[in-house]
Amino acid sequence: MTGSIARFLLLRLVLMLVVAGLVLSQLGIYWLDHSLRQYNREQLQQQSQSLLFSLIRDENNELVVNERHHDAQFLQPFSGHYFIIAVDGEEFRSRSLWDFVWPDPPPATGELFAGPNRQQLLIYRTRYQMDNSQIEVTVAEDYQPVLERFYRLRNHGLVGGLLTLVLIGLWQWRLIVRALRPLEQTRQQLLELERGERRRLDESVADELLPLVRQSNQLLSHIEEQLKRSRNAAGNLGHALKTPLAILTTLLERPELTTAPELKRALKQQLQLIEQRIGRELNRARMAGEQAASLKFVCSEEIPALLELMQQIHPQLAFHYHADAQLRLPFDRDDLLELLGNLLDNAGKWATTQVQLELHTDARHLYIHIQDDGPGIAPAQRQLLMQRGQRADEHSPGHGLGLAIVQDIVHALHGQLELRDSELGGLQVDLRLPLA
Amino acid sequence: MRLLLVEDSIALADELAASLKRQGYALDWLADGRDALVQGATEPYDLIILDLGLPGLSGLDVLRQWRADGLTTPVLILTARTSWSERIDGLKAGADDYLGKPFHPEELQLRIQALLRRSHGQGNTNQLQVKGLILDENRQCAVLGECTVELTAAEFALLRYFMLHPGQILSKGRLQEHLYDGETEPDSNVVEVHVSHLRRKLGRDCIETRRGQGYLFCGRTP
Numbered sequence: 001m002t003g004s005i006a007r008f009l010l011l012r013l014v015l016m017l018v019v020a021g022l023v024l025s026q027l028g029i030y031w032l033d034h035s036l037r038q039y040n041r042e043q044l045q046q047q048s049q050s051l052l053f054s055l056i057r058d059e060n061n062e063l064v065v066n067e068r069h070h071d072a073q074f075l076q077p078f079s080g081h082y083f084i085i086a087v088d089g090e091e092f093r094s095r096s097l098w099d100f101v102w103p104d105p106p107p108a109t110g111e112l113f114a115g116p117n118r119q120q121l122l123i124y125r126t127r128y129q130m131d132n133s134q135i136e137v138t139v140a141e142d143y144q145p146v147l148e149r150f151y152r153l154r155n156h157g158l159v160g161g162l163l164t165l166v167l168i169g170l171w172q173w174r175l176i177v178r179a180l181r182p183l184e185q186t187r188q189q190l191l192e193l194e195r196g197e198r199r200r201l202d203e204s205v206a207d208e209l210l211p212l213v214r215q216s217n218q219l220l221s222h223i224e225e226q227l228k229r230s231r232n233a234a235g236n237l238g239h240a241l242k243t244p245l246a247i248l249t250t251l252l253e254r255p256e257l258t259t260a261p262e263l264k265r266a267l268k269q270q271l272q273l274i275e276q277r278i279g280r281e282l283n284r285a286r287m288a289g290e291q292a293a294s295l296k297f298v299c300s301e302e303i304p305a306l307l308e309l310m311q312q313i314h315p316q317l318a319f320h321y322h323a324d325a326q327l328r329l330p331f332d333r334d335d336l337l338e339l340l341g342n343l344l345d346n347a348g349k350w351a352t353t354q355v356q357l358e359l360h361t362d363a364r365h366l367y368i369h370i371q372d373d374g375p376g377i378a379p380a381q382r383q384l385l386m387q388r389g390q391r392a393d394e395h396s397p398g399h400g401l402g403l404a405i406v407q408d409i410v411h412a413l414h415g416q417l418e419l420r421d422s423e424l425g426g427l428q429v430d431l432r433l434p435l436a
Numbered sequence: 437m438r439l440l441l442v443e444d445s446i447a448l449a450d451e452l453a454a455s456l457k458r459q460g461y462a463l464d465w466l467a468d469g470r471d472a473l474v475q476g477a478t479e480p481y482d483l484i485i486l487d488l489g490l491p492g493l494s495g496l497d498v499l500r501q502w503r504a505d506g507l508t509t510p511v512l513i514l515t516a517r518t519s520w521s522e523r524i525d526g527l528k529a530g531a532d533d534y535l536g537k538p539f540h541p542e543e544l545q546l547r548i549q550a551l552l553r554r555s556h557g558q559g560n561t562n563q564l565q566v567k568g569l570i571l572d573e574n575r576q577c578a579v580l581g582e583c584t585v586e587l588t589a590a591e592f593a594l595l596r597y598f599m600l601h602p603g604q605i606l607s608k609g610r611l612q613e614h615l616y617d618g619e620t621e622p623d624s625n626v627v628e629v630h631v632s633h634l635r636r637k638l639g640r641d642c643i644e645t646r647r648g649q650g651y652l653f654c655g656r657t658p
Binding site: 238239240242243244245246247248249250251253271275279282283286302305306308309312333334337338340341342 | 445447448451452455489516517518519520521523524527528533534536537538539540541542
């Protein structure tokens with residue numbers, strides 16, 4: 001189904017209520033009308049019987065109507081109560097009928113017909129046998145007031161029904177909106193998912209939504225699995241290629257190749273390109289790419305080990321480290337170590353006596369400053385260096401590559417990297433990484 | 437110097453073995469982590485080159501087991517796993533050095549030399565210099581003051597072992613164990629022959645004979 005679910009539900013509901021309301025009110029009026037007519041008929045029947053008793057014999061021994069016996073309602077013209085008594089063909093009309101001409105042929109019992117003064121008459125007719133005389137009593141009563149009351153009732157009912165309909169509609173709208181709110185929540189969660197702030201949809205939702213959420217979660221884990229598999233595949237491929245590369249690099253040193261230095265140089269260059277590319281892709285495949293929720297990285301555990309390693313690689317240098325001893329950071333261990341390792345190693349390659357590492361945080365960011373006392377980099381060259389894969393110095397391999405990897409990680413962590421002059425005389429690398 | 441190379445790529449192992457043998461090292465090669473665990477702990481190696489991605493048992497597990505059992509032989513990890521966190525993990529497991537693939541063969545050679553010097557208390561020098569004698573490991577010759585003494589491969593290997601163990605009495609058996617790989621069975625007098633060659637080239641009192649005990653490197657103490 002396309003379009004709004006709420007509108008669909010509401011339209012169907014209103015339609016249903018209107019149809020049901022009309023049918024019910026129509027049925028109600030019909031039933032009321034029917035029972036009232038039944039009741040009137042009984043009244044008329046009684047009247048016709050009492051009229052029968054008003055028949056008396058006159059001096060000629062003819063049956064005549066005793067007018068004194070009548071209710072006042074039969075005497076007042078057009079009172080709404082009428083009778084016609086036919087005795088052996090002779091008609092006695094109630095005075096109330098006045099000059100009204102009875103329709104011919106006369107309507108049947110239980111029927112409504114137009115009377116005087118726009119009255120709607122309900123009639124009852126019976127035949128009696130009295131001593132050899134055929135007596136036909138027809139009693140009529142004005143039904144119009146009842147009909148008018150019905151019309152009024154119907155109008156009131158219509159207004160009341162409409163009001164109820166509007167109220168029910170509004171209430172229903174609220175209900176629908178409330179019922180659909182979990183959908184909006186799930187949409188929000190999907191957004192968080194996209195931003196990497198969440199890995200699963202919340203499964204504590206309404207029963208109707210649960211299959212959808214479950215299905216989505218299943219899809220998510222499937223995608224995650226696929227991603228992990230392709231990351232692993234990229235990682236495995238990269239690692240697997242390194243051994244053949246090592247073999248090729250070793251083969252290049254074969255004495256047979258000393259006679260072709262040009263060839264050897266070209267081959268070496270290509271091998272280096274492959275190696276760099278693999279290093280870069282391995283780093284990308286390795287990168288978790290998701291924000292770690294907990295304070296995973298304990299600086300006091302990881303950084304001394306890294307500095308020890310740096311010391312081993314650059315034994316002539318002094319590595320200084322300044323940070324809060326209790327510092328714990330919400331970053332993936334591999335990501336942060338790769339970041340710091342590359343930057344420190346680069347600094348170590350250029351420094352003359354020392355490298356400084358400083359970490360501090362404020363409420364929202366982690367700041368990393370790494371400086372060395374090497375020759376530094378001219379501002380114009382920094383721009384070049386910032387371009388990915390660019391090398392500052394062909395003779396110090398890895399400087400450019402290290403920075404490219406660093407830039408990849410910084411990018412993935414939504415951070416910022418800046419190069420400037422260090423107070424120590426060399427290069428200072430400033431990093432700002434958001435904590436959340 | 438006798439080295440153990442644990443590497444599951446036959447082609448790389450072949451190349452490395454050839455290159456390391458040219459540099460005067462006796463070399464044993466294993467491809468399976470489980471074999472390495474046993475042999476590395478039982479044979480008297482001077483240095484172990486260990487790959488991490490091994491069949492049978494991972495290199496890191498092998499290394500941890502060795503260190504837990506008290507094996508102190510220097511270990512150089514040679515691996516495709518080159519991220520900084522993996523390097524740290526390697527060092528934490530007890531590696532003495534870490535070299536990522538692909539590497540330059542010369543780099544490996546320098547690392548091995550440096551690691552051997554370091555593990556024999558020679559500090560962070562870039563050449564082997566003991567008791568007035570300098571060993572040029574790249575040209576495989578000895579330098580005595582101004583003059584350079586050419587050495588055969590066997591003499592170079594023997595002198596290097598002496599120079600890495602100065603002031604220690606080295607038995608003939610120990611020298612044989614450390615200068616020949618597990619598959620070579622040297623003649624009983626081969627060490628004697630090479631020692632006498634070294635004496636002829638470097639001077640008689642350069643290596644003393646301790647009867648019944650072995651040899652002692654004295655160098656060129658004036």
